[in-house]
Structure formats: structure tokens, C-alpha cells
Amino acid sequence: MMLLMKAELAKIKRKGFLFLAFLGAFGVVAMQMVNYGVRKEWLMQQNPDYWQYYLLNIQSFIPIAIVLGGIILTIQITNVEEETNAWKQQLALPISKKSLYLAKFLVIFVYLILAASLLFLFTLMYGIFLDFKQPIPFLTIVKESFLPVLATLPIIALQLWISVVSKSQTIAITIGIVNFLLTYSAFSFPEWVPWRWPYLGQPLFNIGLGVVAGALLLIVGMYDFYRKDAK
Amino acid sequence: MMTYIVQTTNLTKQFDKYAAVTNVDLKIKEGEIYGFLGPNGAGKSTTIRMLLGLMKPTRGQVTIFNQDLHKHRQTILRQVGSLVENPSYYPHLTAKENLEVLRMVLDVPKARIMEVLEMVRLTHVANKKVKGFSLGMKQRLGIAQALLHQPRLLILDEPTNGLDPEGIIEIRQLIKKLAEQGITIIISSHLLSEIDQIATTIGIIAKGKLIYQDSISAMHALAKNRLGIRTNDVNQTQQIIGGEVEGDVVYCTKYNNRQVATYIAQLVTANIDVYRVEEEKHSLEAIFLQMIEEAEHK
Ligand SMILES: Nc1ncnc2c1ncn2[C@@H]1O[C@H](COP(=O)(O)OP(=O)(O)O)[C@@H](O)[C@H]1O
Ligand SMILES: [Mg+2]
Numbered sequence: 001m002m003l004l005m006k007a008e009l010a011k012i013k014r015k016g017f018l019f020l021a022f023l024g025a026f027g028v029v030a031m032q033m034v035n036y037g038v039r040k041e042w043l044m045q046q047n048p049d050y051w052q053y054y055l056l057n058i059q060s061f062i063p064i065a066i067v068l069g070g071i072i073l074t075i076q077i078t079n080v081e082e083e084t085n086a087w088k089q090q091l092a093l094p095i096s097k098k099s100l101y102l103a104k105f106l107v108i109f110v111y112l113i114l115a116a117s118l119l120f121l122f123t124l125m126y127g128i129f130l131d132f133k134q135p136i137p138f139l140t141i142v143k144e145s146f147l148p149v150l151a152t153l154p155i156i157a158l159q160l161w162i163s164v165v166s167k168s169q170t171i172a173i174t175i176g177i178v179n180f181l182l183t184y185s186a187f188s189f190p191e192w193v194p195w196r197w198p199y200l201g202q203p204l205f206n207i208g209l210g211v212v213a214g215a216l217l218l219i220v221g222m223y224d225f226y227r228k229d230a231k
Numbered sequence: 232m233m234t235y236i237v238q239t240t241n242l243t244k245q246f247d248k249y250a251a252v253t254n255v256d257l258k259i260k261e262g263e264i265y266g267f268l269g270p271n272g273a274g275k276s277t278t279i280r281m282l283l284g285l286m287k288p289t290r291g292q293v294t295i296f297n298q299d300l301h302k303h304r305q306t307i308l309r310q311v312g313s314l315v316e317n318p319s320y321y322p323h324l325t326a327k328e329n330l331e332v333l334r335m336v337l338d339v340p341k342a343r344i345m346e347v348l349e350m351v352r353l354t355h356v357a358n359k360k361v362k363g364f365s366l367g368m369k370q371r372l373g374i375a376q377a378l379l380h381q382p383r384l385l386i387l388d389e390p391t392n393g394l395d396p397e398g399i400i401e402i403r404q405l406i407k408k409l410a411e412q413g414i415t416i417i418i419s420s421h422l423l424s425e426i427d428q429i430a431t432t433i434g435i436i437a438k439g440k441l442i443y444q445d446s447i448s449a450m451h452a453l454a455k456n457r458l459g460i461r462t463n464d465v466n467q468t469q470q471i472i473g474g475e476v477e478g479d480v481v482y483c484t485k486y487n488n489r490q491v492a493t494y495i496a497q498l499v500t501a502n503i504d505v506y507r508v509e510e511e512k513h514s515l516e517a518i519f520l521q522m523i524e525e526a527e528h529k
Contacts, residue, residue, distance in 0.1 A: 007335040014323050080321055089319035089376065092283040093336050094308040230285040 004095065004103035005110075011080050012107075017073060021111050024069040025118035028061045029126050036130060050132035055144055058123055062148050063198035067183040069115060070156045071176040073108045078163035078172070082231075091230045101222045105160055112149045112156070120145035143203075151197040151206045153214025155179050161221030165228060234297060236261040236384060236415050237282065241291035244277050244439075251277045253439040254291070259417065259432070264410050266430025266447070267419040270523060274439040275419040276316055279388045282417075283313055295384065312382035314390055318373030322362040326353055326372055329361055330379060337380040347375040351405065367398035374405065385409060387418045391425060403429055423519045435519070437526035454515045457482045458491065463504040471497050482511075 035057060036043060047053035081087045090100060123141050159179060163172040182195040189196045194213065197206040237259040244252040252274040259265045269275050280286040282293055284304045293300040295307045320329050330344045348354045351371035356364070361372060370390060377385055387406070391399040406429060410416055420426050426433055426447075433450055435443040443450070459480045462468045469476055472494045474483030486494075491508065498505050 003335055003338070007332050010328065010332045010335060011321055011324070013328065080323075083322060084317065084319045086319040086321065088280070088283075088285055088315050089313075089333075091285055092308060092311070092313045092315065093333070094305040095336055096305065229287060230280070 001099060001103060001106070004099055005107055008077065008103050008107045012077060015076055015080070017076070017111055018114075020069060020072060021115035022118060024065045024115045025122055028058060028065045028119060029122040031061050032057050033126060036126075040130070050130075050134055051127060051137050051140075054127055054130065054132070055123070055137070055140060059144055059200075062119070062144070063152070063186070064180070064184050066112065066115070066148050066152045066198060067155055067195075068180055070108060070112055070152055071159050071179060073111055074156060074159045074163055075169065075172055075176060077104050077108060078160070079169055082169055085231055087231045097226045098222050101160075101164065101225045102218075104164075105157065105218055108156060108160070109149075109153075112152070113146070116146045116149050147200060147203060147207055148198045150214075151200060151210035153210050154194050154197075154217055155183070157214050157217035157221060161217060161224065164221065164225050167231075235259055235294075236296060237265075237417070238294045239278075239282070239291060240294075242278065242281060242288055242293065243290040244274075244281060244286060245289045251439050252281070252436075255436065255439075255441045256444075257434060257441065258444065259415065261415050262410075262413060263415055263432045264406065264430045265415075265417045266426030266433045267417055267436065268423060268426045268433060268519070269419075269421065269436035271421050273421075273436045275421075275436060276388055277439075278436065279313075279315060279386055279417070279419060282386060283311065283315065284308065285315070309380070310383040311386065312377030312380065312384070313386040313388075314370075314373040314377050315386075315388045318369045318376075320361045320369060320372060320376075323360060325358050325360055326364075326375075327357045329372065330376060333376055333379055339380050343379060343381075347378045350378060351375045352401075367394050367401075370394060370398070370402065371405075374402070378409075383414065385414050385416045387416065389419055389421070391420070399425075423516055427515060435522060437523045438529075440526060442522055442526045450515065450518075453518050454513050455484055456510055456512050457484045458486045459507070459509045459511055460494065460498075460505065461507040461509075462498060463506070467501065467503055468498060471501060471503075 032054065043053065044050060081090060091097060120141055123145060124136070127136065159172070159176060162175050163169070166172055179195070183198065186193065186195040186199060191201055191205070197210050200206050235258050237257055239255055239257045242252060242255040242257070243250065255278055267275055267278070277286065281288050282295070282300070284300055296310065298307055300307055321332065324332070326348065327344060330347065334341065334344060345354065345357070348357050351374050353368060353371055353375065356368065361369065364372065374387070374390065377387070391402050394402065406416060406418060418426070418429065430447050433443070433445065433447050434441055459482050460468060460472070461480050465476050465479050465481060468481045472481065472483060474481050495505060495508065
């Protein structure tokens with residue numbers, strides 16, 4: 001599996017995956033740089049726990065960043081195979097079809113975790129820069145940075161499945177846009193709707209379901225890919 | 232018992248109701264260059280995809296290296312190199328990086344990359360992005376990719392499609408060289424001349440059915456010319472000159488100028504009216520076309 005993941009990384013060289021991970025994490029914090037840059041005084045009056053309020057502000061942008069980033073990564077990692085139909089070449093290699101699928105999923109996951117790590121770092125750095133003079137809630141920042149990734153897994157797994165088996169990437173992109181819009185407007189949805197999960201309204205419930213549904217969709221997609229003839 | 236390196240039995244592929252490949256029994260011996268010939272849409276690529284496990288047959292079996300492909304796919308593919316239809320590559324990567332992606336998975340030494348690039352004469356563009364390559368270069372890169380893990384069996388699906396004459400000759404020479412090294416090669420084409428110049432055995436497919444499979448020399452034997460003599464008396468004519476009767480024409484297959492002159496003199500002497508003496512030329516091309524036509528009208 002490590003070999004296959006390395007090969008996946010070699011395929012997406014120069015496709016800007018690292019930059020995207022950086023941009024996603026930085027973008028979320030940059031919003032607050034603008035926000036606090038413009039009206040720090042006012043924001044500080046909203047809540048006596050400055051860190052908590054700052055993290056709350058950051059958190060509202062995390063789900064759409066992860067979903068958007070994850071969808072772009074997913075489409076890119078399948079698009080490298082679509083461009084010249086490299087699927088047929090990959091699948092004529094002495095590797096298992098399911099492993100190839102899993103390798104792609106894991107590479108996306110690794111990039112999302114990387115983006116989450118950067119998000120943790122940027123959140124912390126700008127928080128320190130804001131100089132709240134209150135103890136730093138490290139654990140909360142870790143949770144806020146990494147846990148939404150787990151709640152997003154079903155959306156990513158679904159997106160990968162569609163990208164890999166659909167006849168044209170247009171379908172995958174269209175569904176990607178729908179997924180993004182649903183996440184964007186998920187605030188008005190009830191708690192059980194998957195697009196609501198990345199907001200971690202009820203963290204335990206959201207993450208638990210996210211991981212279970214994500215794994216389920218991953219397996220279903222993998223099996224469907226295995227079953228179908230190569231393109 | 233004769234053993235084959237590739238053998239299929241009743242290999243069939245149906246897309247919905249449409250039968251793209253029907254009961255194909257390929258028999259390919261080790262060391263051959265097997266020319267897989269058929270018009271566009273005959274089912275060559277579909278057959279080849281099934282040989283590589285890219286498509287699951289609707290019916291039938293594929294045996295490669297005496298192992299069932301369905302059960303031992305990975306073991307078999309470790310010794311098979313392939314180029315299916317248009318070459319596949321990652322355009323944003325260089326030739327070397329493209330091979331590196333495959334090298335990691337195939338787990339062969341790094342030095343092999345430069346070796347295969349040398350074989351297809353792409354060393355000078357090893358570090359250029361494949362995006363800018365000509366079709367011929369991409370095709371050659373495709374062959375390099377197929378050769379990376381030193382396969383025992385090489386499957387090339389129309390490797391010269393869309394190439395200029397120079398490119399075609401180049402690939403032909405490369406294939407001959409590889410065959411000399413003992414690699415078994417399956418090469419498909421829709422052009423008889425292509426296959427005729429390179430193959431040792433030929434399999435012809437039309438409308439999804441394998442309609443001919445034999446050595447190339449056996450195919451050439453079919454292409455012998457014959458002399459047709461039409462007279463007012465078939466039987467007497469046959470008694471005099473031998474040969475075979477078809478309708479009101481007597482055909483003979485062994486003849487030269489001297490003999491033809493003698494035949495005519497003999498017929499005239501016997502008071503037989505000679506209406507026509509015609510040489511029937513059966514070019515390989517004509518035989519091929521006739522086979523295809525018969526298959527299509529069935
Ligand atoms: N995935 C597919 N779905 C439906 N029909 C197909 C598919 N692939 C090939 N065909 C059909 O099967 C026939 C054989 O195609 P193919 O094997 O590509 O022929 P060849 O390679 O000899 O030109 C064609 O009529 C083609 O349209
Ligand atoms: Mg074809």
C-alpha cells in the first residue's frame with residue numbers, strides 16, 4: 001500500500017496539491033486576519049473568553065474549506081488517470097484494483113490531514129499574534145483543526161466513488177458543486193444531514209457517523225470500481 | 232499435448248445485447264509474433280482487454296502461461312507488458328517521471344528506466360514533459376512502459392495507428408528485435424500489410440469471430456495464383472491438362488509459360504474450342520477481404 005501511495009504522489013507531482021492544502025488552511029485563518037485587523041476592539045467585547053470567540057469565528061469557515069479542498073483533490077487525483085485514460089494502463093499492472101482505489105482515498109486523506117495540521121499551526125500563530133493574554137487552549141485548537149476532517153469523510157468517499165466510475169468528469173464536477181453548496185448552506189439543515197456534520201454541532205455524533213458512513217461509502221465505492229470493467 | 236503461452240476458449244464479451252466478441256479461441260505459442268488482424272470494430276481491443284483482465288468476459292476462459300487469468304491475474308500480469316489503444320501517460324510529467332510511476336509499482340531497478348528509454352530512442356527527451364511529444368514519441372514511450380519489467384509476453388494494440396511511414400518502420404524494427412530476444416508478441420492491426428510484414432502467425436477477427444488462425448506461410452499458400460481455362464468441353468479438357476473443374480472452367484495451379492503453350496496446342500489438336508485462358512490472381516489482400524466479407528454476411 002505504501003508503494004501504491006508513493007506512486008499516487010508521483011503522479012500528482014506539480015498538480016499543486018501542497019499549495020492547495022496550504023491555501024485552504026491559510027485562507028480560513030486569513031479571513032480572521034481581515035476580521036480582527038478591521039475590528040479587533042469590537043470583537044474583543046463580544047466574549048470575555050477571547051480565544052474561544054476567536055476559534056468560533058475560525059470554525060465557521062472550516063467545513064466549506066475542507067469540503068471544497070477535498071472535492072478538488074478528489075477530482076484532480078482521478079483526473080490524472082482520465083486525461084489519457086491511464087486507468088487501462090494502471091489496471092493492467094500486477095496490482096489489485098481495490099488497492100489502487102484505496103491508495104487514492106488515503107492520499108486524499110493524508111492531504112486533508114496535512115491541511116488540518118497547517119490550519120492548527122496558522123490558527124495558533126495568529127492567535128498568539130493577537131496577544132489575548134489568556135491561556136492558549138491547545139486541545140481545543142487541535143480538535144477544531146482535525147475533527148472536521150473525520151466528519152467530512154462521507155462526502156469525500158462519495159465524491160471519489162462518483163469520480164472514478166462516472167463516464168465523464170463533468171458529472172463528478174457537477175456533484176462536487178452540489179456537495180459544496182449543500183455544505184455551504186448546511187446551517188439550516190437538521191443535525192442528521194451529512195453536510196451538517198463537518199460543523200460539529202454535536203461532535204461525538206458527527207464524528208462517529210462521519211467515520212462509519214465514510215468507511216461504508218469507501219467500501220461500496222471500492223467494490224463498485226472493482227466490479228466494473230476498466231474504462 | 233501442445234501447450235500455448237496464451238489460450239482462450241469460447242471467449243465472449245457482450246455489451247448489453249451487442250456481441251463484441253464471440254467464442255474466440257486464440258492459440259498462441261511461445262516465441263511467436265502473433266498478428267491479430269481485423270477491421271475497425273471487429274473486436275480486437277475488446278479481446279485484448281479481456282487478455283489483460285481489464286474486462287471480464289461474459290463467457291469463456293483466458294489461460295496465460297498455463298494459468299487461469301481469472302485466478303492468477305497478478306502473477307500473470309507481472310510477466311505481461313501491454314499497450315492498449317491510445318498510449319496512456321501523465322502529460323504533466325516527463326518521460327522519466329512517467330516511467331518512474333510504473334517502476335515504483337513494478338519494483339524494478341531504477342537503471343531499467345534509462346535502458347527502456349534507450350531501446351525506444353527517447354533518451355534525448357527523458358526529462359521533457361510528455362505533453363509536448365509527437366504521437367510517434369508517445370507511442371514509443373508506451374512501448375517503453377510496456378517493456379519496463381522485462382515481460383515474457385508483450386501485447387500491443389495497434390501500436391502503429393496514426394504514425395507516419397517512418398514511425399511505422401521504426402516500431403516494426405523494434406518489435407522484430409524484441410522477438411529475437413525471445414519475447415512473445417501479440418500485435419493487432421486493421422492493416423493486412425502491417426501484419427504480413429511482421430507476424431509469424433496470423434489470427435483474423437471479423438464481427439467478433441475468429442475466422443482464421445494459422446501460420447503466415449499457410450496464409451500465403453492460400454494466395455497461390457491459378458490458371459483458368461474455359462472451353463466447350465470441360466471433361467475432355469480436364470483429361471488432357473489435369474487440374475480441377477469448377478463449373479465450366481478447368482483450373483490448374485502448376486504452370487509456366489512453356490506449359491501453357493503446350494496445353495493450348497494440345498487442346499487445339501484435340502479439336503476443343505478454347506474460349507478463354509485467364510490467370511486468376513489471389514492476392515493476400517483479396518483473400519483477406521473475401522474472408523471478411525463472408526464473415527460479415529453470415
Ligand atoms: N465499452 C463498450 N461498450 C459498448 N460497446 C463497446 C465497448 N467497447 C467496444 N464496444 C463495441 O464493440 C465493438 C468492438 O470494438 P473494439 O474491440 O474496440 O474493436 P477493434 O479494436 O477491433 O476496432 C465495436 O462495435 C465497439 O463499438
Ligand atoms: Mg481497437
